[in-house]
Amino acid sequence: MKEKIRNLSVIGLALAIGLAVVACGSSAAPAPAAPLPPVAPQPPQAAVPAAAAPASMPTVAAVMAAPAAPAPAPAATTAPAPAMMEAEETGEVQKPISRSAAAAAPAAPQSSGGQTAQSQLPPDRKGGQPGATTFADYERTPFVYASDDNVSTFSLDTDRTSYHLALNWAREGYDVEPDSVRAEEWINAFNYGYAQPSQDDSFAVHTDVIPHPLDDRMALARIAFQAPELRDDGRPLNVTLVLDASGSMADGDRVDIAREAAESIRNSLRRDDRIAVVHFTDEVIDKLTVEHSKPDSRDVRRSIDRLDHGGSTNVQAGLDLGVQLAHEARWERPNSHNYVILMSDGVANVDATNPFAILESAGDYDNSNPLRLITIGVGIQNYNDYLLEQLAQHGNGWYRYLDDTGQARATFSRENWLALSIPFADQTRAQVTWNPEVVQSWRIVGYENRVTADENFAQARKEFAEIPSGAATTVFYELELVEYARRGDVLNMGDVEVRWVTPVSNESNRQHAQVLAKYDDAPNDRDGALLELGALVALASDRYSSLPYPDAPYDVHEDLAVLKSDLRDLDRHVGELAAYRDFSFLIEHIARDIPKQASGYSR
Numbered sequence: 001m002k003e004k005i006r007n008l009s010v011i012g013l014a015l016a017i018g019l020a021v022v023a024c025g026s027s028a029a030p031a032p033a034a035p036l037p038p039v040a041p042q043p044p045q046a047a048v049p050a051a052a053a054p055a056s057m058p059t060v061a062a063v064m065a066a067p068a069a070p071a072p073a074p075a076a077t078t079a080p081a082p083a084m085m086e087a088e089e090t091g092e093v094q095k096p097i098s099r100s101a102a103a104a105a106p107a108a109p110q111s112s113g114g115q116t117a118q119s120q121l122p123p124d125r126k127g128g129q130p131g132a133t134t135f136a137d138y139e140r141t142p143f144v145y146a147s148d149d150n151v152s153t154f155s156l157d158t159d160r161t162s163y164h165l166a167l168n169w170a171r172e173g174y175d176v177e178p179d180s181v182r183a184e185e186w187i188n189a190f191n192y193g194y195a196q197p198s199q200d201d202s203f204a205v206h207t208d209v210i211p212h213p214l215d216d217r218m219a220l221a222r223i224a225f226q227a228p229e230l231r232d233d234g235r236p237l238n239v240t241l242v243l244d245a246s247g248s249m250a251d252g253d254r255v256d257i258a259r260e261a262a263e264s265i266r267n268s269l270r271r272d273d274r275i276a277v278v279h280f281t282d283e284v285i286d287k288l289t290v291e292h293s294k295p296d297s298r299d300v301r302r303s304i305d306r307l308d309h310g311g312s313t314n315v316q317a318g319l320d321l322g323v324q325l326a327h328e329a330r331w332e333r334p335n336s337h338n339y340v341i342l343m344s345d346g347v348a349n350v351d352a353t354n355p356f357a358i359l360e361s362a363g364d365y366d367n368s369n370p371l372r373l374i375t376i377g378v379g380i381q382n383y384n385d386y387l388l389e390q391l392a393q394h395g396n397g398w399y400r401y402l403d404d405t406g407q408a409r410a411t412f413s414r415e416n417w418l419a420l421s422i423p424f425a426d427q428t429r430a431q432v433t434w435n436p437e438v439v440q441s442w443r444i445v446g447y448e449n450r451v452t453a454d455e456n457f458a459q460a461r462k463e464f465a466e467i468p469s470g471a472a473t474t475v476f477y478e479l480e481l482v483e484y485a486r487r488g489d490v491l492n493m494g495d496v497e498v499r500w501v502t503p504v505s506n507e508s509n510r511q512h513a514q515v516l517a518k519y520d521d522a523p524n525d526r527d528g529a530l531l532e533l534g535a536l537v538a539l540a541s542d543r544y545s546s547l548p549y550p551d552a553p554y555d556v557h558e559d560l561a562v563l564k565s566d567l568r569d570l571d572r573h574v575g576e577l578a579a580y581r582d583f584s585f586l587i588e589h590i591a592r593d594i595p596k597q598a599s600g601y602s603r
Contacts, residue, residue: 128175131381134346135179136389138448140546143478146436150494153457155450155464156225156428156473160189161377161389161401163541167582168403170589180385181545183446187474187538190579192530194226194472203227203498205513208531209491210522212478213539213566214559219479219519220535223432223496227424229470235504237273237421238292238329238336239265241304242322244344245279246313251345253405254378255309258343260405261376262304264412265341269295274333276325277303280318281311282350289321292329314350315387318342319362319373326371327364334369337421337503342391343376346384355390364396368506370426372466373397393449394463396426422469425500425509427460430475432515434494438482445476445538460501460508467500476538481519490518529573533580536563536570540587547594560591 162185166176197204204226212218241262249255266275274292277300279285288306290299322340330338352358364371373395375388392399398420402408410416431454434442444451450465467473485491493515500509522528522535543559564587574580 129169129177133177133180133381134384134386135177136386136449137179138182141444141446141448141451143441143443143480145441146434146439150434150436150439150442151454152432152434152442152444152477153452153454154430154444154447154475155452156430156467156498157184157447157450157465158188158467158471158473159389159392159399160185161385161399162186163189164401164403165385166590167586170586175593176544176586176590178545178547181541182449183538183541183545184450184475185446186541187446187476187534188472190530190534190537190583192224192472192474192534193527194224196226197228200228200230201502202509202511205496205498205511207493207496207513207515207517208522209479209493209517209519210531210535211487211519213532213535214562217480219481219485220538221477221479221493221515221517222474222531222534223430223477223515224472224474225430225467225498226472227467227470229419230422230424232418233422236333236336237269238276238326238333238338239269239273240276240278240292240322240326240329240338240340241265242278242280242318242340242342242344243304243307244313244315244318244342245285245308245310246281246347247310248313248345248347248379248382249309251382252380254345255307257378257402257405257408258376259304259307261343261402261408261412262307263301264409265417266295266300266304268412268414268417271295274329274336275300276322276329278318278322278325279303279307280314280321282314282317284317284321291325292332312350313344313348315342315344315346315348316352316358316361317350319358323362323364323371327366330366330369330371336369337423338369338371339374339397339421340371340395341374341376342388343378344388345379345382346375346377346387347382348384348387353387355387355394358387359391359394367460367462369504370396370462372423375399377401393465396462396466398466398468419470420468423466423503424469424471425465425467426503427462427464428467428498428500429457429461429464430496430498431457432477432494432496434515435492438485438491438493439479440482441480443478445478445542447475457497457499460499474534476535485519487520488518490516492516526573529570532566532570533574533583536567536587537583539563540590544590544594557591557594560587560594563587564591 159182162180162182165180166186169176194206195204206222206224206226208222209219210222212220243258243262245255249258262277269275271294273295275295275297276292277288277290279288288303290297290303293300319340319342322342326338326340330336348358352361373392374397375392375395377383377385377388377399378401389399400411402411429452452461452464465473479493481491496513496515498511501507502509522531540560540563543556543563547556567584567587570580
């Protein structure tokens with residue numbers, strides 16, 4: 001463990017903005033600040049939330065394909081946070097949680113599917129990054145004094161692509177691009193075995209607080225939201241596949257992966273489901289378009305089998321037709337769930353290339369039964385992570401990455417697809433209100449492009465997350481507690497509220513819980529090891545993503561060395577888990593040869 005003197009002063013943006021006029025024009029964000037000792041604190045940066053869309057243009061960097069999802073961990077038995085119900089006259093359904101709200105249950109399966117291969121060092125370390133890839137350069141979240149602003153509002157998130165990309169880069173011997181690291185996606189790539197809620201119409205909320213692994217003066221709080229595993233609701237599915245057949249798909253096995261994923265989805269559908277197929281290059285390939293048909297239709301199977309590559313990439317044209325077909329199917333079958341699934345490397349270069357312009361063109365304005373846009377990324381070089389991530393986030397869906405045909409089959413197996421295609425909650429967001437009598441200052445780890453203005457919490461917005469059945473979202477906060485807080489104390493650190501809209505019924509829901517937990521070391525058992533694993537994942541990804549900011553108030557090399565050492569201590573409890581071995585390999589890789597700064601155009 002180690003201490004660091006942290007500074008709450010904020011680094012000005014003037015120099016970064018002046019330098020960031022290259023290619024994609026992204027600007028460097030200010031370094032995150034941490035609180036000073038209570039003797040002479042300086043005011044932290046005002047808590048101005050990040051907008052849903054990034055403030056800067058994307059960064060061009062490099063990427064490799066992602067591995068399969070980590071193996072699920074055995075169920076933990078962490079007790080849920082106690083909760084309370086707040087009476088209001090809003091007409092919204094309110095979901096109270098009792099102290100026994102979450103009964104112990106097996107861990108929810110990883111929704112991305114797949115089996116994790118044993119991580120191995122590459123035969124030779126290539127160094128640098130492979131071909132150009134586009135990322136967004138988001139401002140890092142600052143520390144904030146609770147006396148100035150004690151409210152934190154964010155959209156829940158179940159994406160995990162950023163972690164899988166980084167792990168695959170490491171396996172291929174490349175440096176991990178710091179701008180590619182979204183800490184929340186690293187955190188949520190792991191299954192922590194949360195107990196299921198006792199009711200199928202609310203979340204189980206779990207809270208913990210442990211000493212900070214990197215600073216003895218700090219604490220680390222974990223708040224987790226576990227959705228129930230719902231049975232098949234019997235509603236049919238309308239699925240529209242939008243397949244990228246452009247020339248860039250010729251690179252590697254992109255076409256094979258997309259074809260395998262499409263065929264796996266088709267095979268996972270039931271007889272009363274319907275599927276349509278759209279191919280696009282610089283325009284839609286009309287002869288391969290199939291309107292919604294039965295899954296075993298000969299035309300559907302032949303269209304998927306004939307996926308090829310050639311020409312430019314007009315994502316707008318493909319999605320325009322895909323959304324049109326999906327809208328027609330929804331109108332004909334109003335009792336259905338509706339998914340538009342884009343499979344692409346994201347390298348749009350014809351017509352609209354900005355995700356918001358594409359979504360405006362292919363807009364869906366029926367909030368009562370929305371179309372859900374799922375983006376599936378394939379490819380190694382020339383990959384636009386920014387486009388695919390933003391399309392899914394603002395298209396009421398989710399984003400995954402497939403690195404090979406085996407993962408494509410596993411991700412969209414019948415069992416996994418059934419869980420992924422049953423939405424539990426739409427427009428899901430949470431708001432944490434810290435107790436200034438216990439929490440002196442706070443900082444959310446990651447979620448830079450999920451943080452939103454506090455006043456947006458009451459609004460059901462499409463960019464707020466869809467949460468599939470059985471999925472969990474985990475968030476970590478770095479905290480400076482008041483001087484009298486002692487280890488062993490049960491601390492009432494504040495309250496958390498989560499809001500969402502029930503799919504189909506469009507019913508608004510809200511649920512309250514206390515952020516109440518015993519402040520102590522994690523238990524010396526499997527549950528405690530999973531808690532510590534999440535903490536180490538959160539801090540490693542957060543610190544590594546700070547590399548573009550040379551004035552950050554900590555030494556990334558030193559922090560990663562401490563986190564590596566702490567990780568080895570977990571081996572006796574979770575050493576057999578593939579997810580643990582994968583992360584051990586990854587942190588060893590990024591700590592061994594840290595880039596001096598982010599590549600691409602972030603500076």
